Amino acid sequence: MERRKILLASCGASLLAKSGFSIAQGQAPAFLKAGTPIKYVVPYAAGGLTDIVARAIAQRLSENWKVSVVVDNKTGANGQIGAQYIAQSAPDGSQLLAITLSHAANVTLLPNSGYSFVRDLRPVALLIGSPMLIVVPENSPVKDFKDLIATARKRRLNAGSGGNGTPQHLTMALFNQLTGTTMTHVPYRGGAPAVGALVGGQLDVVFANFPEAIANVQGNKLRALAVCSASRHAMIPEVPTTAELGMSDLVVENWNAVMIQVNTPDAVVDQYSREMVRIMSSPELEAQAKRLGFTLTPKPASEAAVFIKTEIERWKRVIQAANIEVT
Numbered sequence: 001m002e003r004r005k006i007l008l009a010s011c012g013a014s015l016l017a018k019s020g021f022s023i024a025q026g027q028a029p030a031f032l033k034a035g036t037p038i039k040y041v042v043p044y045a046a047g048g049l050t051d052i053v054a055r056a057i058a059q060r061l062s063e064n065w066k067v068s069v070v071v072d073n074k075t076g077a078n079g080q081i082g083a084q085y086i087a088q089s090a091p092d093g094s095q096l097l098a099i100t101l102s103h104a105a106n107v108t109l110l111p112n113s114g115y116s117f118v119r120d121l122r123p124v125a126l127l128i129g130s131p132m133l134i135v136v137p138e139n140s141p142v143k144d145f146k147d148l149i150a151t152a153r154k155r156r157l158n159a160g161s162g163g164n165g166t167p168q169h170l171t172m173a174l175f176n177q178l179t180g181t182t183m184t185h186v187p188y189r190g191g192a193p194a195v196g197a198l199v200g201g202q203l204d205v206v207f208a209n210f211p212e213a214i215a216n217v218q219g220n221k222l223r224a225l226a227v228c229s230a231s232r233h234a235m236i237p238e239v240p241t242t243a244e245l246g247m248s249d250l251v252v253e254n255w256n257a258v259m260i261q262v263n264t265p266d267a268v269v270d271q272y273s274r275e276m277v278r279i280m281s282s283p284e285l286e287a288q289a290k291r292l293g294f295t296l297t298p299k300p301a302s303e304a305a306v307f308i309k310t311e312i313e314r315w316k317r318v319i320q321a322a323n324i325e326v327t
C-alpha cells in the first residue's frame with residue numbers, strides 16, 4: 001500500500017466506515033423521492049484525502065438527515081470522468097460531486113472533456129484547504145528556500161509531481177515563473193510515488209501535497225524548505241512560509257469543494273450548503289483535520305463560487321505561461 005494511503009487511512013479511520021458504506025435511517029429530505037439515496041461521487045481513488053473528507057461528510061449527512069448516503073469512486077482522466085457523470089445527471093439533488101484544485105485547472109487543461117465545468121455544474125460548499133509543501137531529500141545540499149532558488153538558477157533541478165497538470169506540477173510551474181528558473185518536470189502516477197522517488201534520491205525536489213509528505217518530514221527522510229501558505233503550519237511550526245520569505249504569490253492550497261448539477265433548484269443547493277457548512281464547523285472534525293495536515297475552510301455556495309472562479313483564472317494564467325498540456 002502506498003505510504004500516502006497508509007498515513008491517511010490510519011489517521012482518518014475514526015472519520016469513516018469502510019469503502020462503499022451506506023447508512024439508512026428513516027425519512028429522507030423532502031426534495032428526495034422516497035427511498036432514493038444520495039450519491040456522493042468522488043472522482044479519485046478510495047483512501048486519498050478527497051475520499052476521506054467525502055466519507056466524513058457522507059456519514060454525518062446520513063446521520064443528520066436520516067437518509068442513505070453512498071460514496072461512489074468514479075476515477076479517471078484527472079477527475080473528469082466523475083465530474084462529467086454529475087454534469088450529465090438529473091438535477092434532482094440526489095447526486096453530489098467532490099472536486100479539488102485540479103478541476104479548476106482542468107477548465108484550461110482539458111477544455112474538450114464532454115462537459116463544461118463552468119456551465120454544467122454549480123458550487124454547493126467549500127470544505128477544506130491544505131498547503132503545498134516544498135521538500136527535498138534530507139541529505140540534499142539545498143539547505144533552505146533561498147538556497148533552492150540559487151541552486152535552480154545555477155543548474156536544472158529535477159522536480160517530481162503526481163502527473164501533468166496536478167497541483168504539484170502547477171506549483172512547480174508557478175515557482176519557475178516567480179523565480180525565473182526552469183526545472184525539469186518528472187511526472188509520476190500519483191503524488192505518493194513522487195514523494196517516494198524523492199526519498200529514494202531520484203529527484204531533487206517535490207512541491208508536495210502536505211499530507212503526502214509530512215510523515216517523511218517528521219521521520220527525517222525529507223527536509224521541508226517552506227510551506228506554501230500565509231501562516232506557519234502547526235505540525236511543523238519551525239518551517240517558514242513562502243509569504244514570510246517574500247514570495248506571497250506562491251501561497252498555494254490544494255482544496256476540496258462540493259458541486260452539483262447546474263439546474264438543481266436553489267432551495268436544494270441552499271439546504272445542502274447550510275448543512276455542509278454546519279458539518280465542517282464541527283470541533284471534532286477540526287481536531288481530526290489537524291492530525292491529517294489540512295484545515296477546515298467551510299464556505300457556503302455563494303462564497304465557494306467566488307473562490308472557485310478566482311482559482312480558475314489564477315491557474316489559467318500559470319498554465320498558459322508555462323505552456324502546460326495534458327493529452
